[in-house]
Amino acid sequence: VRTVCDGCMEKKITLSIAGSDSSAGAGIQADLKSFSYLGVHGTTAITCVTAQNTKQVRFIYKVPAAIIEAQIETLCDDMAIAAVKTGMLYDEEIVRVVAHQLKKHHLRPVVDPVMVATSGDALSQQGFVASLKKELLASSLMVTANIPEAVALTNQNISSMNDVEDAARAIFDLGPESVLIKGGHLQGEMVTDLFYDGVQFHRFILPRIPGKKAHGSGCTLSALITGLLALGEPPVDAVRKAKSIVWGMINAGYSPGKGADVLNHSSLLQIPPVLQNQEQFDVWLQLKNAVETFVSFLPAGFIPEVGMNMVYALPHATKRSDVCGIEGRITRYKEHGLLCGNLEFGASKHVASIILAAMSSDPHIRSAVNIRYAETTLQVCRKLGFSLASFDRREEPATASSTMEWGTKHAIVSAGFVPDIISDTGGVGKEPMIRVLGKNPQDVLIKMKKIVDVSYS
Numbered sequence: 001v002r003t004v005c006d007g008c009m010e011k012k013i014t015l016s017i018a019g020s021d022s023s024a025g026a027g028i029q030a031d032l033k034s035f036s037y038l039g040v041h042g043t044t045a046i047t048c049v050t051a052q053n054t055k056q057v058r059f060i061y062k063v064p065a066a067i068i069e070a071q072i073e074t075l076c077d078d079m080a081i082a083a084v085k086t087g088m089l090y091d092e093e094i095v096r097v098v099a100h101q102l103k104k105h106h107l108r109p110v111v112d113p114v115m116v117a118t119s120g121d122a123l124s125q126q127g128f129v130a131s132l133k134k135e136l137l138a139s140s141l142m143v144t145a146n147i148p149e150a151v152a153l154t155n156q157n158i159s160s161m162n163d164v165e166d167a168a169r170a171i172f173d174l175g176p177e178s179v180l181i182k183g184g185h186l187q188g189e190m191v192t193d194l195f196y197d198g199v200q201f202h203r204f205i206l207p208r209i210p211g212k213k214a215h216g217s218g219c220t221l222s223a224l225i226t227g228l229l230a231l232g233e234p235p236v237d238a239v240r241k242a243k244s245i246v247w248g249m250i251n252a253g254y255s256p257g258k259g260a261d262v263l264n265h266s267s268l269l270q271i272p273p274v275l276q277n278q279e280q281f282d283v284w285l286q287l288k289n290a291v292e293t294f295v296s297f298l299p300a301g302f303i304p305e306v307g308m309n310m311v312y313a314l315p316h317a318t319k320r321s322d323v324c325g326i327e328g329r330i331t332r333y334k335e336h337g338l339l340c341g342n343l344e345f346g347a348s349k350h351v352a353s354i355i356l357a358a359m360s361s362d363p364h365i366r367s368a369v370n371i372r373y374a375e376t377t378l379q380v381c382r383k384l385g386f387s388l389a390s391f392d393r394r395e396e397p398a399t400a401s402s403t404m405e406w407g408t409k410h411a412i413v414s415a416g417f418v419p420d421i422i423s424d425t426g427g428v429g430k431e432p433m434i435r436v437l438g439k440n441p442q443d444v445l446i447k448m449k450k451i452v453d454v455s456y457s
Helices: 027-038 065-078 092-104 128-139 147-154 161-172 217-230 235-251 278-297 350-359 375-383 403-415 441-455
Strands: 013-021 041-052 057-062 081-086 142-146 179-182 190-196 201-207 310-313 323-333 336-345 367-372 388-390 421-424 433-438
Touching: 013 027, 013 065, 013 217, 027 041, 027 217, 041 065, 041 092, 065 092, 081 217, 092 128, 128 147, 142 147, 142 217, 147 161, 147 179, 161 179, 161 190, 179 217, 190 235, 201 235, 201 278, 217 235, 278 310, 278 323, 278 336, 278 367, 278 441, 310 350, 310 441, 323 350, 350 367, 350 403, 350 433, 367 441, 375 388, 375 421, 375 433, 375 441, 388 403, 403 421, 433 441
Parallel strands: 013 041, 013 081, 142 179, 388 421
Antiparallel strands: 041 057, 179 190, 190 201, 310 323, 310 367, 323 336, 367 433, 421 433
């Protein structure tokens, strides 16, 4: 999902024209963290300074218009701004000043029409919406509105996806090149964001994460879209990727205070790849949860020299791209395991080949992990009542296209069914290995937990 230029000699320049959030959950602080996540250079023009925490906005200081103007002018005199977003513009005067400066410097912004904080406190004054529609939207690249903001911009009731489509058309008619309406305020287990470019509607759907207020999610989303546009992503792809990143940041969010939780902008997060359907997302999420749990209790002694991979296949999988695995490995770090890499479909070769071969005999066996070979581990598996089978690489025919596919099928034929454990003692330049198979990652996880517990009891 990430499109970064961390290794670039020259970084793209992005600009956020927005308010300062002293709690650092939203506003320019969230924008700068989002820009940094993508590897672009973030700059700011501060419109307001707020005194707020995770529970409330206590005070708003409006930066004088001349200072806002000077910030934008000074930056544009020196830097080539690749993309710009606006956040909290607060009142008519700020909207006019910002609109004038952006037009002067030929910049078309991503407009996040911030009106209310997560706490419910107002972040705009009367007349703001009218001035936004009059001065800024017609020259904007994209408007990213949540449901209440879309209602304010259109004066239309929004309670269904049909209403969202009507609102998107109405906002598009105000002049922006494209419109994104975020569906988080609508009811349902799935959250659908709607993107409209005047020709086609695009829907981006991910599961709602229960119990999250996600302070700063709107700022982060618009900042990520801005950063991705700066990196050359087409608008629809920028929105799709930004939504996946925000989902991961919300899912890994935390509570720094006594009120709303905030997003986690760490570059180490597992972000869902851009997926084609809900089935792929479910497979990715189950594998993600299992891998993170697995690493938390995995002793270094179970990790092979080549590292570990855990995979989970789609139902009816027939090819490697149908199998989700680690783009990288679980490696040894001191006395524990360390996940190195993201989870992607098509990422695994060897363990994916094993599970595809197993599924050709039993389609219910869709997950596996490889662990370090040890006779003591095989003895533990027998003690636990697991079924075992093996193959000998020396018996592999010259016509075999894949050692893992041939070996797995050979072991299954020998056992008469798909066993819990498939092992081999290696070969010249090939490390011996044990594989633990199961119906899903949770099944594999349970088996591994039993193996670890008995091995270290």
